Amino acid sequence: MPLPEGIFDAYLFDCDGTIADSMPVHFVAWRQTLATWGADFTEEQFYAWGGRPIVDIVTDLNSQQGLTMPVAEVAALQERTFHEMLPQVKAVPGVLAHIEDAYGRVPFAVVSGSTRASVTASLTALGLLDRFDVMVCAGDYTLGKPEPECFLLAASKLGVAPDRCLVFEDTDYGMRAAAAAGMAAVRVPSPLNRS
Known part of the structure; x- marks a missing residue:
């Protein structure tokens, strides 16, 4: 899963369908x-x-x-x-490779439309909960994706400018939210489109 050109000071990951093949x-x-x-x-x-x-x-x-x-x-x-x-849930292989490669060098946030309990359960099941410095979940923001609020909140919590964040997303709503936040993004293919 190739990354766009640029230097990024934070990675923001959606959870379901992006980190977790859920x-x-x-x-x-x-x-x-x-x-x-x-x-x-x-x-x-x-x-x-x-x-x-x-x-x-x-x-x-x-x-x-x-x-x-x-x-x-x-x-x-x-x-x-x-x-x-x-x-039954496993990690998305291409995303997991980026998490393993950048962990400790780049701060991470999870930015999800799911509840904190659901995101925590998924990341715990995958053994990845300790990798994330910030979690922004349903209830932490007012306007969900495709509005940019959740991504901007995560960038703020990490202390990183939006244009220095790279988003990993699997949905149209998430990609639109990342663009509206002024962030570069990687589209994670759906289970039907992964090779």
């Missing part, structure tokens, strides 16, 4: 969770909405499908279901 597992957890309420969530829509906070997804599914799913309850169940499946 998107297929998250999709299964979503499908199992939403079946309880009769909600439909296609794989295409799931990947298109990648990077969005769980509560936003449930709210929008309610609106689109005329449902009244209890947002907090659905979000909690989706997280519990995903956590039960964590042993």
Whole structure:
């Protein structure tokens, strides 16, 4: 996974689908969770909405499908279901190689639309939690990806100018957020597009 030209003083990583090859597992957890309420969530829509906070997804599914799913309850169940499946999750090889190569030379942050509990569980399962100086998760910012707020907050916490940060992302929303923050980015291929 080649990096863009430039000198970067910090690496900002999305978690699900970027560090953790967890998107297929998250999709299964979503499908199992939403079946309880009769909600439909296609794989295409799931990947298109990648990077969005769980509560936003449930709210929008309610609106689109005329449902009244209890947002907090659905979000909690989706997280519990995903956590039960964590042993199936592995690291994305190309991203893991960059983490191993740059660890100790470049400060890292995780910038995720998932909750802190979910990100912590994923990184712990992968044995990578201690690699990250900063975590910015759902609840730490107001406007989620594609807005740049989460990436700008991570850069601020690391004390690095936005234009000196390199973002690793797997979603359109995340790539748009990185661009809006004035940051260079590496697009991590989806599981279907990795060689």
